[in-house]
Amino acid sequence: RKEVEQDPGPFNVPEGATVAFNCTYSNSASQSFFWYRQDCRKEPKLLMSVYSSGNEDGRFTAQLNRASQYISLLIRDSKLSDSATYLCVVNKRNSGNTPLVFGKGTRLSVIA
Amino acid sequence: GAVVSQHPSWVICKSGTSVKIECRSLDFQATTMFWYRQFPKQSLMLMATSNEGSKATYEQGVEKDKFLINHASLTLSTLTVTSAHPEDSSFYICSATGFSSYNSPLHFGNGTRLTVT
Numbered sequence: 001r002k003e004v005e006q007d008p009g010p011f012n013v014p015e016g017a018t019v020a021f022n023c024t025y026s027n028s029a030s031q032s033f034f035w036y037r038q039d040c041r042k043e044p045k046l047l048m049s050v051y052s053s054g055n056e057d058g059r060f061t062a063q064l065n066r067a068s069q070y071i072s073l074l075i076r077d078s079k080l081s082d083s084a085t086y087l088c089v090v091n092k093r094n095s096g097n098t099p100l101v102f103g104k105g106t107r108l109s110v111i112a
Numbered sequence: 113g114a115v116v117s118q119h120p121s122w123v124i125c126k127s128g129t130s131v132k133i134e135c136r137s138l139d140f141q142a143t144t145m146f147w148y149r150q151f152p153k154q155s156l157m158l159m160a161t162s163n164e165g166s167k168a169t170y171e172q173g174v175e176k177d178k179f180l181i182n183h184a185s186l187t188l189s190t191l192t193v194t195s196a197h198p199e200d201s202s203f204y205i206c207s208a209t210g211f212s213s214y215n216s217p218l219h220f221g222n223g224t225r226l227t228v229t
Contacts, residue, residue, distance in 0.1 A: 004155075043205050043220040044156065092158070099146045100207075100218060104155040 001026045006088050006103035014111055017078045021106045023071040023088030033064055035073045036087040038105060044087055047073075078110045115139055116208050118221025125196055125228055133191045133224045135206030141186035142208035146218065147179075150203040162189045196228040 006023045013019050025033075033050035048055065050062040050071055061074040071088055085105035092101045115138040125131050135145055144163050148156040160181050162168040168181035180192040189208075193200055203225050207218040 041203075041225070043223045045220070046218075087155070099158050099161055101158070102148075102156040 003027060003092075003101045004088055004090055004103035006106050008104055008106060010107040010109055012109045012111060013078055015078055015080060017110075018074065018076045019078060019108065020075075021073045021086055021088070021108075023073075023103055025069050025071070025088075025090045025101075027090065027092070027101075028066075028069060030090040030092075032091040032100075033062075033071050034089040034100070035060075035062060035071075036089055036102070038085045038087055040085075044102070047086070075108075078108075080110050080112060083108055083110045116142075116206065116219045116221045118206050118224055120224055121222060122225040123227070125226070127197055127228055128195055130192055130194045131196055131226060133193075133204055133206070133226075135189045135191070135208065135221050137187045137208045137219075140208075142189070143186065145183060145189040145206055145208045147181060147189075147191050148205045148207065150205065156205065159191075193226065196226070198228045201226055201228045 004025050011019055035047040036044040037047045038044040048057050048060055048062055050064045052064055054063045059076045063072045075082055085107045087105045088103040089100045092099045117136045117138055119134045123131055146161055147159045149159050150156045158171050159174045159179060160168045160170045162181045162183040164183050164186050170176045178194055183189040203223050205223040206221045209218055
C-alpha cells in the first residue's frame with residue numbers, strides 16, 4: 001500500500017459546484033495532515049492543516065478519520081481560480097522535524 | 113510570513129557536469145531542510161533530510177554520492193547534482209522548517225527545474 005493515495009482525477013466541474021477529494025494514508029502513527037495546492041510548474045503551497053475535529057476555512061472544509069486513515073477536502077462554490085492539483089500530505093515519522101509525504105495529487109479543473 | 117528562496121529557478125546543463133542548487137531561509141533559522149524531486153505528473157518524492165551541522169539522511173534509493181547535500185549554516189542548504197545525466201532532469205524543491213514539531217507545515221522554495229541535455 002502506498003504511503004499516501006489519492007484519486008488522480010481529473011475532476012472537471014462547473015463554477016459554483018461542490019467537489020470533494022479523498023485521501024488514504026498507510027502510516028497509522030502519522031500525526032500531522034495537510035492539504036497543499038500546486039499550480040502547474042510551481043511549488044506546493046499550504047492550503048490548510050487538517051485537525052482531528054475537522055476544520056473549515058472559508059469555502060474549504062477538511063475532515064480526518066483516524067480509524068479509517070482517511071482525509072477529505074471539500075470545496076464549495078468552486079471558482080475558476082480553484083483549478084489546480086490538490087496534494088494530500090502526511091508526516092513521515094512521528095517525532096521531531098519530520099519530513100512530509102505527498103500524495104500524487106488530484107487535479108481539479110473548474111470550468112466557466 | 114516565513115520565506116524560503118531557491119536558486120536558480122531553472123538550469124540547463126550538459127551531461128556529465130555538476131549543478132549546485134541553493135536553498136535559503138530568509139527570515140528564520142532553518143534547523144532542518146528537506147529536498148524533494150518531482151518528475152512530470154508524479155508526486156513530490158523526498159530525497160533527503162538535511163540538519164544544520166550534520167550529515168544529511170538520504171531516503172532509500174537516493175545516491176548520496178551523486179546528490180551532495182551541505183547544510184553548513186542555519187539559513188543555507190545546497191544540493192549538488194554531480195555528473196548529471198538526462199534522467200536527472202526533474203523539478204527539485206527544497207523546504208525548510210525552524211521548529212522541532214511534527215505539526216509545523218513546511219515552507220517551500222520556488223523550485224529548480226533542471227534539464228540535462
